[in-house]
Amino acid sequence: MATNPNQPYEIPAEMRDFAEKSVEQARKAIDGFMSAAQKTVDTFEGSANTVQASAKDATRKTFSYAEQNLAAAFDLAQRMVRAKDMQEAMQIQAEFVRTQFEAMQTQMKEFGSIAQSAMKQPGSKK
Numbered sequence: 001m002a003t004n005p006n007q008p009y010e011i012p013a014e015m016r017d018f019a020e021k022s023v024e025q026a027r028k029a030i031d032g033f034m035s036a037a038q039k040t041v042d043t044f045e046g047s048a049n050t051v052q053a054s055a056k057d058a059t060r061k062t063f064s065y066a067e068q069n070l071a072a073a074f075d076l077a078q079r080m081v082r083a084k085d086m087q088e089a090m091q092i093q094a095e096f097v098r099t100q101f102e103a104m105q106t107q108m109k110e111f112g113s114i115a116q117s118a119m120k121q122p123g124s125k126k
Contacts, residue, residue: 019081027074034067058114065107072100
C-alpha cells in the first residue's frame with residue numbers, strides 16, 4: 001500500500017515515550033562503556049613507557065571521534081522519533097548524512113596528519 005510522504009503520521013504517545021527512553025538508556029550504556037574503555041587506555045598508557053606520543057594522540061582521537069559519532073547517531077534517533085511527518089523525517093536523515101560525511105572527512109584528514117607526523121619522528125622507519 002503506497003503512502004503519501006506529505007501525509008502526517010501519528011506515533012502513539014506510549015511508543016514515542018518508549019522509543020525516547022530506549023534511546024536514552026542506550027546512550028547511557030554507551031557512555032559507560034566509553035568511560036571504562038578510556039580508563040583502560042589511560043591505565044595502559046600510564047604503565048607503558050614505550051608508547052609513542054603519536055600513538056597516544058591517535059588513540060585519544062579515535063575515542064573522541066567514536067563518542068562524537070555515537071552522540072550524533074543518538075541525536076538522530078531522538079530527532080527521528082519526534083518527527084511530525086515523513087517529509088521532516090527525510091530532511092532530518094539527509095541533514096544527518098551530510099553532517100556525518102563532513103565530520104568523517106575532517107576525521108580522516110586528522111588521522112592522515114597523525115600518520116605523517118609519526119613517519120617524520122626520529123627513529124621511525126621510512
